[in-house]
Amino acid sequence: MNKVFFYAIVTLLLFSCNKKEEYTSLYNYENGEELSAGKLTTTILGVNAFDQKVPGLSQLDGRSFFVGNSLFRQNWVSSPASTTARDGLGPTFNARACSSCHNKDGRGKPLETGQKFSAGFLMRISTSGIGAHGGPKTLTNYGGQIQEHANLGVSYEAKVSVTFKTIKGTFTDGESYELKEPIYTISDEQFGSLQNALTSPRVGQQVIGLGLVDAISNNDILANADEFDADNDGISGKANYVWDVVKNQTVLGRFGWKANQPNLKQQVAGAFSGDMGLTTSLFPDENCPSPQQDCQKFPNGGLPEVTDEALTDIMIYSSSLSVPIRRNFKDENVLKGKQIFKDMKCNSCHTEVFTTSNNYPANKTLENVTIRPYSDFLLHDMGDALADNRPDFKATGKEWRTQPLWGVGLIDEVNNHTFLLHDGRARNIEEAILWHGGESEASKEAYKNLTKEDRTAVLGFINSL
Amino acid sequence: MKKVLGLSLLLTSAFFMSCSDDDPIVISPETVIENAKTTFVSNYVNIVEANYNDALAKTKDLQTAINAFVAAPDAAKLATAKQSWLDAREPYGQTEAYRFYDGPIDGADFGEIEGNINAWPLDEALIDYVADGTGGQEASDNRQNIVNNITEYPNFTKEILRNLSGYSENESNVTMGYHAIEFLLWGQDATAPSAKLAGQRPFTDFTTKENSERRKQYLKLATEILVEDLEAVTKQWKSGAQYRTEFLALSKNDAIDKILTGAAKLSNGELSGERMVTAVVNQDQEDEHSCFSDNTHRDIYLNAKSINNIINGSYTKVDGTKISGTSLLEVLTLVNAAEAVTLTTTATTVMAKVKVISDAKFFDYQIIGETKDNNNKPVMSAVTSLEKQGIELAQAGKTITGNNIDSEV
Secondary structure (H helix, E strand, C coil): CHHHHHHHHHHHHHHHHHHHHCCCCCCCCCCCCCCCCHHHCECCCHHHCCCCECCCCCHHHHHHHHHHHHHHHCCCECCCCCCCCCECCCCEECCCCHHHHCHHHCCCCCCCCCCCCCCCEEEEEEEEEECHHHCEECECCCECECCCEECCCCCCCCEEEEEEEEEEEECCCCCEEEEEEEEEEEECCCCCCCCCCEEEEEECCCCCCHHHHHCCCHHHHHCCCCCCCCCCCCCCCECEEEEECCCCEEEEECECCCCCECCHHHHHHHHHHHHHCCCCCCCCCCCCCCCCHHHHHCCCCCCCCCCHHHHHHHHHHHHCECCECCCCCCCHHHHHHHHHHHHCCHHHCCCCCEECCCCCCCCHHHCCCEECCCCCCCEEECCCCCCCCCCECCECCCEEECCCCCCHHHHHHHHCCCCECCCCCECCHHHHHHHCCHHHHHHHHHHHCCCHHHHHHHHHHHHHC | CHHHHHHHHHHHHHHHHHHCCCCCCCCCHHHHHHHHHHHHHHHHHHHHHHHHHHHHHHHHHHHHHHHHHHHCCCHHHHHHHHHHHHHHHHHHHCCHHHCCCCCCCCCHHHCCCHHHHCCCCCCHHHHCCCCCCCCCCCHHHCCCCCCCCCCCCCCCCHHHHHHHCCHHHCCCCCCCCHHHHHHHHHCCCCCCHHHCCCCCCCHHHHCCCCCHHHHHHHHHHHHHHHHHHHHHHHHHCCCCCHHHHHHHHCCHHHHHHHHHHHHHHHHHHHHHHHHHHHHHHHCCHHHCCCCCCCCHHHHHHHHHHHHHHHHHCEEECCCCCEEECCCHHHHHHHHCHHHHHHHHHHHHHHHHHHHHHHHHCCHHHHCCCCCCCCCCCHHHHHHHHHHHHHHHHHHHHHHHHCCCCCCCC
């Protein structure tokens, strides 16, 4: 009897206590959702948020990470050079260091009106038709992108400048917004006119988590493909199939703004070749199209300029960059934003979860990790406003690869800007949403129909990633 | 000896307090640990303050020497300026463990000043003339640079120089700080490592050489900027300063997290990885921390000392006086004596190994023939100990605070 009475009192007390402190979130926090790279997530935030290596590398890989970081960060110089480690820049190039376009492993800035130096921007070019191996057809005189810089005594290829046109719009609640549409001008062409070339402007993406993306199995990416929208949800999801220069065959593409690179190693070697004019065992030829005589005659920095050992160090480095932990992930507003994000079907393309494969020989530490990249790594029609009208393997001129959203909220802290999308035209996350079209038109309209409060919640959620 | 005494005093006083009949207050082991944590943190703050004060004072001496040199350049005054630079590096090198936790030296809230003070490798070609094939800007710049490019940079102000560093959002375009001054004093080290020579810039670069006035101006302004930046950092650690006050108000575990994050990352990342392994792998004197003056052997020793000062809770000021108090080893001994013994051994090994490097001098010569996978030669065996020490420091942090500490940069 006493005992019952005692329990009754305790229960009453507990109940009243609970009632006082009781607080039920309207929205669900999912256990571990803040760990964007699972157990490999870094907790370091701030300006170095994108610089962190994943834990658990072997001693030698850990050392390679630093060497790779140094190669990534520092300027290469033209040959002949007394510096032995970074010799062979150019002859034509866009940047002298990887970090020029990925400062602190973060995002490049778009071209600005009247800008003198580009800081992470380049213009891809091609001509109509299909090139070797199904890729863009390169221009005989220029190759695949405009190299706006060159070593002493060599001609640069051309210059690119930009102006902006304002596009006005309104949200359903009456608030107005403005987008800035970039209009590019190519001038000063040194090897014949480029006025009719197909063009595609690009900025450098942050390089976090690339090894984890590389480690996802093809099947897991293809599982989300729905090229002909068989499920009739208005969202396709198309795999790009691109040329693998090592395998010498067409394979699934997953890196780059158009998913036009099959793997991280080729992406890195491609950037060495195209952006910096450095040869690797993957791309052993100097990037000097036939009329560019000075370019062809220029001394090189060894064959290849980036040795296989250096390429391995860069690979260990770029594949081992972690992804920062999410912030404010339990805030009511953020959780609400997450729910609206889902309700608007943003996650149809910005897929939350993948698990890396159990077979990633390039970096064993990255195997079997649950990651939250918020991308399906597939192509989607993004509408006319974003179209570059330049096909790239299977990608049409309107299709772009879903951009992973992990780390997006930290670009400002790392790079002092919030420019987004393939050429950095969106000045912030909201503008990036408003540029969405094509398959994502309905999601964008849903966003425009939200109240200011709900829009803020969505942005709060995306910023927490 | 002193450390053992300090520890026994700490334990004895606890014993006395708990056993005294007149005073029934019982001090639990937990309280002893908490007290030790508190005195460890306050000792750390005192060391940081004294260390930055020294660095600032010696850098002001450097400024005096540079101003004298710039006023009337000759070989003797250049030599004095160089010696002053080397002297200024002695205390500064010991401050580097106060990084990596967003404090006054490298926190975004403070403007990431470290990048202006001590960034390297330098883009020397962006500052002044260099030997053929060691850099330079694009063709349209005709390989000129800030000192020699009058058209592009008609006059210098501190503001202009500040804005140029890291131009084009490229963290490699470094034009300020100790190493910019070092380059202007020594010039490129263009000789073979076997020659065991540092940069050979003649003083006539500041008298008869083209653009000597501009070179002097650059040197003077770069030094002013360095002093200003170092002053800003030093100020935050003075008694009553906002950051110092905030730091002391942190929970002791949070403060210890920060202290050990800085020490562990310097040990296992920045020093062993960035500054030593990279140079070994690249076999390139450009990858030395102080490549113009060939002072990298001291950088390595002093950076290791910076960590060791925290481990042993003591710092010897430039004037020879000692600041000492509760050490990391004392705190760790109270919590986990076995880990403290291991860390003591590792820390001793580290200092012995970096002393070998320091004594041998000419780091660019020492790295020849070493490889990243051979841990037995002098440089890589020091690297191995530093890596081990970094991991043990992170573990010590976890043992003391219960929080995970990341030793990897």
